[in-house]
Amino acid sequence: MKITFLGTGxxxxxxxxxxxxxxxxxxxxxxGRNIRANSCAVVDDTLMLDMGPMAFDAAAxxxxxxxxxxxxxxxxxxxxxxxPMHLHWREVNEDYVSLPxxxxxxxxGPRFTPLPELTxxxxxxxxxxxxxxxxxxxxxxxxxxxxxxxxxxxxxxxxVTPICGNHHxxxxxxxxxxxxxxxxxxxxxxxxxxxxxxQSLLLSFRYDAIVMEGTTGLNEQYGGHMCLQNNRIxxxxxxxHHCIEEETPFVLTHMSPxxxxxxxxxxxxxxxxxxxxxxDGMTLSF
Numbered sequence: 001m002k003i004t005f006l007g008t009g010x011x012x013x014x015x016x017x018x019x020x021x022x023x024x025x026x027x028x029x030x031x032g033r034n035i036r037a038n039s040c041a042v043v044d045d046t047l048m049l050d051m052g053p054m055a056f057d058a059a060a061x062x063x064x065x066x067x068x069x070x071x072x073x074x075x076x077x078x079x080x081x082x083x084p085m086h087l088h089w090r091e092v093n094e095d096y097v098s099l100p101x102x103x104x105x106x107x108x109g110p111r112f113t114p115l116p117e118l119t120x121x122x123x124x125x126x127x128x129x130x131x132x133x134x135x136x137x138x139x140x141x142x143x144x145x146x147x148x149x150x151x152x153x154x155x156x157x158x159x160v161t162p163i164c165g166n167h168h169x170x171x172x173x174x175x176x177x178x179x180x181x182x183x184x185x186x187x188x189x190x191x192x193x194x195x196x197x198x199q200s201l202l203l204s205f206r207y208d209a210i211v212m213e214g215t216t217g218l219n220e221q222y223g224g225h226m227c228l229q230n231n232r233i234x235x236x237x238x239x240x241h242h243c244i245e246e247e248t249p250f251v252l253t254h255m256s257p258x259x260x261x262x263x264x265x266x267x268x269x270x271x272x273x274x275x276x277x278x279x280d281g282m283t284l285s286f
Contacts, residue, residue: 001183002285003043006058008278009036010215010256011080023257033263033279038080039254048072053083062281071155074122075189076173077129087133118142166192167224188212192224203241209286214252217260232273253278
């Protein structure tokens with residue numbers, strides 16, 4: 001299994017859009033891996049994890065072709081994770097190509113290549129957000145699949161089990177356990193800490209790689225996000241329950257510039273705890 005990170009920043013990006021604090025100023029000056037777009041990732045070039053406003057810009061920058069995506073797993077409907085307007089450009093009907101530009105704006109496109117059917121998977125909040133872009137489309141090339149925590153479903157060749165998080169409120173966000181053949185990935189963004197029933201579900205799998213939000217970094221836990229202290233706690237918990245091994249990749253993403261130092265600094269700070277910091281364009285194979 002291979003996961004490619006198209007974006008590893010939190011909602012405000014990195015550097016923050018309207019911020020010139022020391023972390024943001026450093027990122028603008030030194031650029032490189034210190035620059036982070038909104039969080040998004042792709043598994044094996046067919047399974048997309050979130051689709052924020054910067055997803056396609058990042059894909060072009062890193063040479064990732066998203067036209068073969070067949071399934072989109074949405075963690076939650078905050079706009080930095082799910083920007084449904086991107087689906088508008090997918091819903092072209094060739095019958096409308098000859099229309100005047102103004103008359104074709106609400107009909108999707110332009111697009112001139114065939115695409116596979118897209119399944120958008122998410123909770124009831126995502127369903128409400130995506131409905132206008134699927135239900136009212138004149139030529140739908142996508143459909144929605146409602147998920148439920150603890151209930152495994154198939155996304156192409158992948159077995160996917162949603163785990164309910166505590167971002168904003170219980171059930172607003174979901175983590176995903178993604179398995180194919182003998183490999184299993186945990187993708188856990190905007191989770192907060194898990195309730196006991198969901199933590200038990202989390203601990204019932206054996207993982208080959210962990211991707212977990214590290215949003216608030218050196219700050220204490222707050223607001224439905226993870227901090228470095230909780231990243232360390234969950235890694236230890238997974239080790240104690242034999243869900244992972246010492247060498248299992250444990251990758252942090254969704255970094256906020258206000259509490260996570262720039263990549264150049266943070267990567268060495270977390271390494272002693274067995275943690276890796278993702279960066280935009282990073283590929284992890286396992």
